[in-house]
Amino acid sequence: MKKNLLLLFFAASFISNAQTKDKIDTTKLFKELTDQVCSCIDSIPTFNRVKDSITADISACIDDKVGAYQIGQKFSNIDLSNPSGEKKEINVTLNLDKNSKEYKDIYYKMEQYLMDNCPTLKDKVASNNVVNNNSMSTNMEALKLYDLGMDETAKNNFKGAIEYYKKAVKIDPNFAFAYDNMGICYRRLEEFDLAIEAYEKSLKIDPNGLMPLQNIAVTYSYKKDYKKAVETYERLAKIEPNNPEVFYGIGQMYALHLNDSEKGLDNMCKAYKLYIEQKSPYRGDAEKIIQMIYAQMKKDGKEDNFNKILSTNNIKSN
Incomplete structure (x- = not known):
């Protein structure tokens, strides 16, 4: 009503x-x-x-x-x-x-x-801010430094932010979110090895941390180490098997970088279906990659294989 x-x-x-x-x-x-x-x-x-x-x-x-x-x-x-001024019925x-x-x-x-x-x-x-036991610190000084780091991150002052995060983890070595955000800053500075090191430290504190694992995979893709990126997405799948980002990431690596359109398509189809189920706006991105894979497979004379993989994933081709 x-x-x-x-x-x-x-x-x-x-x-x-x-x-x-x-x-x-x-x-x-x-x-x-x-x-x-x-x-x-x-x-x-x-x-x-x-x-x-x-x-x-x-x-x-x-x-x-x-x-x-x-x-x-x-x-x-x-x-x-209604120039005549008469009553007019409108049905919509x-x-x-x-x-x-x-x-x-x-x-x-x-x-x-x-x-x-x-x-x-x-x-x-x-955003992936689910709080686990060691995600946040209980030390007020460490939290204060973390907040200052977040402020600098928001200003795109990544070097300054890293210094605050370093001070926070020195006070509380089990402050996982501080390592996570340190990794993000290193990645944006294109210090990829240091980014991965920070994320791995976070994972030692919280082995089921979704955010660091996903970011390690992304960082490996920036390093053009696509096989390592796939391996990391597979680590993430063991923790969260219905995460569409897993299949989307693996699909991208195979289709766009590892020259395996069929594996890329199968994973992208799985991501597409999960995005729809979860009402994620990234559905459109998966659809675009599927269209790109179709163009390549058609060029390679593999259009029948394309339709077969879509059918296996219960997706109608149009």
């Missing part, structure tokens, strides 16, 4: 605007609504939350505006002028079934726009 009232409100607003404008500007409406979605995403908390919960909140932010855009589209195709049918093509098309259009234009979306999806 709440959603119906919201849509009726938008309908009344559009009718009022139509009295002064010839046509509803759906491009402007789309941008206004997606900007509101971005603000909604920005307000989502991520600390000590699993990724599935965060992506569900992101999906809810997008869902909230799909119906509003639908009704805007409908009214944009209706002549709302909306399909709010989330599995319908109409709904999905708008949802995915908004999702892709946000991936390209809402930086906070990628930050929220990439």
Whole structure:
């Protein structure tokens, strides 16, 4: 009922605007609504939350505006002028079934726009701040230094941030998050070996740390050591077998760097399905890689193999 009232409100607003404008500007409406979605995403908390919960909140932010855009589209195709002043009946049918093509098309259009234009979306999806026993320090001085490091990281002063993180772990050698963020700073400075060293120290403290493992894999890919990257993703899979980033990473390594399109495609298909199940906006990125693999396999005369792998993963080719 709440959603119906919201849509009726938008309908009344559009009718009022139509009295002064010839046509509803759906491009402007789309941008206004997606900007509101971005603000909604920005307000989502991520600390000590699993990724599935965060992506569900992101999906809810997008869902909230799909119906509003639908009704805007409908009214944009209706002549709302009424020079005679007579009562005019307008019938608009909306399909709010989330599995319908109409709904999905708008949802995915908004999702892709946000991936390209809402930086906070990628930050929220990439966050991996689940707190384990040694993730954070209980030492107030170490925490103070860690916070100063985070401030410098936010300013892109990575060298300054590293110094604070080093001081924090000197006080508390079991401060895993300090090592994690140290690794991120080293990676951004392209000090890849030092980044991996920092992440591995974090893993000695917390062997099940998802964030350092994922970042080690990414760092190996920057070093162009693609086989090591695959090995690290496989380590991550033992801890979190349904993490789509595992299959996406392995798929990228095989398809784009290790010259094995078939292994790359199989892993990318698995990532694609998990992204859809988890309502992750990275679904679109997996789809693009699959299209790239298709172009290569078609060129190599392996189109039948491509379709077979898609069928094995219960994905329809289009």
